[in-house]
Amino acid sequence: MALLSIADALKLAIAEEMRRDPLVFCLGEDEDIPGGMGGAFTVTKGLGEEFGYERVLNTPISEIMLAGVCVGSAMMGMRPVADLQYGDFLFCMMDQLVNQAAKMCYMSGGKVHVPMVMRAPCGASNRGAQHAQSLESFFTHIPGLKVICPSTAYDAKGLMKQAIRDDNPVLVFEHKLLYGSKRKEKDAISTIGEVPEDDYVIEFGKAxxxxxxxxxxxxxxxxxxxxxxxxxxxxxxxxxxxxxxxxxxxxxxxxxxxxxxxxxxxxxxxxxxxxxxxxxxxxxxxxxxxxxxxxxxxxxxxxxxxxxxxxxxxxxxxxxxxxxxxxxxxxxxxxxx
Amino acid sequence: MSKLPNKEKALGMYRQMYLIRKYEERIYYLFLEGIMPGTIHQSTGQEACAVGMLYDLRKDDYMASTHRPAGHDLAKGVSLRGMMCEMFGKEDGCCHGKGGAMHTGDVEVGALVANAIVGGNLPIAAGVALAFKMQKKDNVIVCFFGDGATNEGSFHESMNAAAIWKLPVIYVCENNLYSATTSIALTCNMPNPAADRAVAYAIPAEVVDGNDVLKVNEAAAKAIKRARGGEGPTIIELKTYRHGGHSRNDACQYRPKDEEKHWFDRDPVKNFRDVLISTQLATEQELKTIEKAIESDIDESVEYAQNAPFPQIESALADVYWEGK
Structure with a gap:
């Protein structure tokens, strides 16, 4: 049992899944530039060193492409875990999430599926209107998407591992003030809690x-x-x-x-x-x-x-x-x- | 003049082109008769693009199409019956009736579900190519789009990503001069909206006569070789023309008559037929036999589709999420 913040619990979940399954990879802008932040909130910092920069992709600032690459690679058997830095940027990729990811399984008559994870940091944190929204309800309106919102370190690991193993597109809303990462946010809450080292997942749909x-x-x-x-x-x-x-x-x-x-x-x-x-x-x-x-x-x-x-x-x-x-x-x- | 293929390949290409021509023709009549539901965006006149680009792909290579997908799908090997049943919304359709005319496709033969959002398939094709690369496969994907898609943000984001990651993707612009009813000259300042922009991403590009199946096929061969060899993407811009309107309600009144005549005189199917005869790759009799067989296949597919069962009502609520088949 380790004491971890949500940021570190998410990192651990992604790393464990990448070790378990060579088809899992992560991608995003500033995903893990040596000397950089590891996304905007440190979650993916250091993964490049362990897994190499072919499985930890630093992408251009191209949200449509980021989401589309997730859809395409997922249909070919990969399991992308994308980081958006700020959930507000979801709107830049709406076509790919709503018209593409959410509908591929249905439109194909169940012949393809899209196992992708889109991580969206959310919540107000003194950054102004375009880095602040809580958009989770928006996506609950789209048949074909799953929407999760972990709020403890224990849940963050178990739900993230489940999201990566899920065969459908999953949006993960992570609150900026709950990360508990070393990058201190004003008004942040410490979420450091006990996280088992074993390979557990938390089933979706269990409050x-x-x-x-x-x-x-x-x-x-x-x-x-x-x-x-x-x-x-x-x-x-x-x-x-x-x-x-x-x-x-x-x-x-x-x-x-x-x-x-x-x-x-x-x-x-x-x-x-x-x-x-x-x-x-x-x-x-x-x-x-x-x-x-x-x-x-x-x-x-x-x-x-x-x-x-x-x-x-x-x-x-x-x-x-x-x-x-x-x-x-x-x-x-x-x-x- | 292009290098001629061997007889088997030449006849194979002609067979596919004629199939697409007659398929689209039959769909058109079924619509006029009011028998078929939905809408249609037909590829008549663009047969050489589909066949020239896809003929040399392997079955496990992929193709991503647009709202005008029938030619691409047939050339990639989606079954005629699966296509026709999908048009009628039947259970035996290639998407079990859930896709429709703008979403035909079948991953079993490497045809992704066609994409009816202009430019929507471009980043997805990059993702497919990225998966090939990460899985160390030597597969490639051909991604079609129209001239109008080159003005979408997804075009620029996808070209850039394909270039920096050297992805095994071939981006094929079928420039039929019109984005729905708007001339591409009104919406792009460059004569070749896809190829002229390639330099911005340092991607090799080629402008090709899209009505000449042999020239298209030559360009395809080079691009496929590059992609398979790990050398990255290619942009191919095919100059072509659709014989009909954008969709079923479009009477094409915005196109100058002399422009239409110029292109209709360069009919890709008829021209290739003439080449086959004049070079003695085929006899009139051989071609007639091929044509008759295709017409009969199409008759059979229409009859099958009309008599095939509709999907069970309950299936409307299935496949929203993957159910792990």
Whole structure:
């Protein structure tokens, strides 16, 4: 058992898979230039030395090409793991992700498949509107893509290894403030945790209950799962007991764990850093309303980023992103219903 | 004059060109009769491009096509029956009815699912070529695109990557002078939109008469040899012309009549037939026998496809994710 940050757990997962399977390779801009950063957040630093620069490809800044090369090589049996530096750049490669990667298996009548991993660092971190978005909901809308969002070092290794072994395109959303890498980010949370050395994977579609409780079920991903835990500690002192569930993967989504929790609590709060309008919380909320409305003792509450681009000024950014205080306030209101 | 191939190859090429011509002709009539669903983008007039480029590929080499894929697919070896059934949306189609006219293909014979996003197949072909290189295979991929695709960002990103990594890919621009209804002269300042840009990536390029199957085949042979030998990509720009409109609703009223006449007089199928006769590579009787057999194959495929079953409704919900066959 080693103590690792998420950045190092992801690196370990990629390295283990590259050792296990010669068809796995990684690629991206600044992927691992000697003396460079190893992507933007150190995840791939040092892999070139072990695996050589034919399996650790430093690419041009060409997002369409990057994604297209993943699609083409994956169809020929390779298992590319691409790094995007910032998830906001996903929009530069939308055709390749949405029209190509997601549809190849279907359009071919199931004759080809596209086992590729696209890593997208996400989340607001005082960088302004184009290096800040949480875009995971966007991609949950596309049949053919899988979407995952690890928030602990243990999950990061297990989910990344599963993503590399999955036979479909997988988007991995990694929060910049959760990497815990040596490159210190302001407001970052230390995610250093125990990561087993053995070869384990975490099945997609299995949520994790981060904290047990009996009054409110809070479903929160990535950074928000930590904010929800902090809020829960405060609320506990007021006699409000929160159960915090981290879905870990959004496609596929583990509805069962949420339903089981609602059977105890009867109250649902969803927290995400993605925007409110059509965020993944809207899907979860409507699904619960359609299928289990009689489990609910109160209206569903969604706490999400306001529907604005992410502003730079720290005071503005902190206002737009859900805070511990907002979660506490909404929870108090929810208990008064 | 190009060096003549041996008789077997010459007749093989003619067979494919005639098959494509008659296939597209039959599809056109099936549409006019209202029997066939969907839309069509026909390759009539561009047969020499497909056959000349693909004839010498191995079965385990690959080909990436566009929204105008029928000629490429037939020349790469997708079965006539699989093509025709796909056009009718039938279970026996090469994509089990899920692809349609713009997405025909069959990886069993190295034909990727055709790509209906202009320029969408260019980076994918680079990825296929990268996989060949990483797996130390000597395979190559031929990637077709139109003149319009040269104005896409994906063109420039893909050429650059293919060049720096010396990928075994042959990028083939079928320059039929029009991007849908817009003349390429209006949207590109260079006479050869693909070949003239090759210098920007230090990729060797060649401009070839795309209506002369032997000239196309010569250029293909050189490029395939380069790619297989690890020397990297080639850009080939084929000057050609489509005989019909961009798609089923296009009556081609934007094309000057004298331009059409110039190109229609240089019909690739008819011209190659004349070459075969004049050089005594084939007799009139031999060609007629070939033509008759193809026409009968097409009749058979239409009849088969019309009577073939549609896919099960439930299959609409399958294959969204790979189910590990």
């Amino acid at each position: 994790a209950v981060r904290r047990e409780g009996k009054d409110i079920t809070i479903v929160a991903n990535l950074m928000m799962s930590y904010k929800a835990l902090e809020a829960s500690q405060l609320l506990e002192q007021e006699g409000i007991s929160c159960e915090v569930i981290d879905p870990r993967t959004l496609v596929p989504f583990d509805y069962d764990t949420v339903v089981a929790s609602l059977q105890k609590t009867g109250r649902l709060m969803i927290v995400h850093e993605d925007t409110y309008h059509c965020g993944w919380g809207a899907q979860l909320g409507s699904w619960i309303a359609e299928n289990h409305i009689f489990l609910l003792d109160a209206p569903i509450v969604r706490v999400a980023a306001y529907d604005v681009p992410i502003p730079f000024s720290p005071i503005l950014e902190n206002h737009v992103i859900p805070s511990k205080d907002r979660i506490v306030e909404e929870a108090r209101k929810l208990m008064r219903v």
